[in-house]
Amino acid sequence: MDQPSSTAPAGQTAVRNFRPGDEQSWLSLILAAPDFPYTFFNRPPSLDALKMTLAHPAMDAAHNLFFAEVAGQLIAYAELWHAAGLKRATARVLVHPTWRRRGIGRRLLGLLEELARAAAGTYMDIQISSEIEGGRAFLQAHGFAAVHRSWRMVLDQAQAIPLPCWPSGYRQRSFVVGQDEHTSMLLENESFQGEWEFLPVELGEIEGFVRSPDFQAEGVIYAVHRGRVVGECWNWIETEIGEQNGDVWCLCVLPQHRGRGLGRALLVSGLQWLRGQGVRSVTLFVDGANDQAKHLYESVGFVAAEEQVWYRKQL
DSSP states (O other): OOOOOTTSOGGGOEEEEOOTTOHHHHHHHHHTOTTSOOOBTTBOSOHHHHHHHHHSTTOOHHHHEEEEEETTEEEEEEEEEOOTTOSEEEEEEEEOGGGOSSSHHHHHHHHHHHHHHHTTOOEEEEEEETTOHHHHHHHHHTTOEEEEEEEEEEEETTSOOOOOOOOTTEEEEEOOTTTHHHHHHHHHHHHHTTSTTOOOOOHHHHHHHHHSTTOOGGGEEEEEETTEEEEEEEEEEEOTTSSOEEEEEEEEEOGGGOSSSHHHHHHHHHHHHHHHTTOSEEEEEEETTOHHHHHHHHHTTOEEEEEEEEEEEEO
16 A cells, blocks of 8 residues: 655544545555455455455444554554454454554553443453564553463475374265354354353354355365264455465364364365365464364474463453
8 A cells, every 4th residue: 555654744644534435545555565464264364254244244344443544554453343242352463564653552452441441341452462572562561461372273285194084973064154153153163162251153264264256165064964964164365466376264173073183084085175275384273271182283383483471351
């Protein structure tokens, strides 16, 4: 994007809510800050990923998505997520590199905190890469402390991928549009309940992924046992960013079907599908407390590429 002169006084900065048509400028702002490797529902920044964010049933962009601008140019943004009845709010704040250390980030963060308090939130969480020392120092200076970790893991597709070995009594099938949106919602909510800061998946979130032009039903692999879907490996191919990069968006197995090799069968089936589509690398995210899942991913060649840290502030 065309960057306004950084000599303009910070006091001329206007803060406003999102307006339809901001998507491209928003994306340009994010891409201008490569030291903040943001993802959107585990997807890298793209117009499609931002549109999915705006359409998410928990995002109220007209009230909880803010932009700071100078002379009509976006120089920072902030977003707040908070569901009614929950103590936790989550947030993100990004300031263009040439506009940092002018109080803009502090101003936006304070605005989000006020909104979270007004909505009866009692604490706010922000996730950031452990490698971003400046961002971590900013959070610590404003009362945040590290409380949890997760990992971004990467698989180089030049590496050999084993063939799946399905446990006896299980078969696989692909996603059926118009039928399985509800299937995935129920499966993921039952599988992930009890995880750190679990928040139920909403049907609209699944429907938003299915509406994406990058969605491929064949990339969603289900494990079926006696007619019931009991596991899932949801795979994704990013095309907008110019390279064939794959994501394992979600891998889950119902608790009563774990310990049988089903997760591994789903995972390698998904990786084989991604390889067949010509992807160059595959990315996934895993919770820092889930050592079993991390070991599974490592066993097929994934390596931890980045540590992500959740910082928390009591409101």
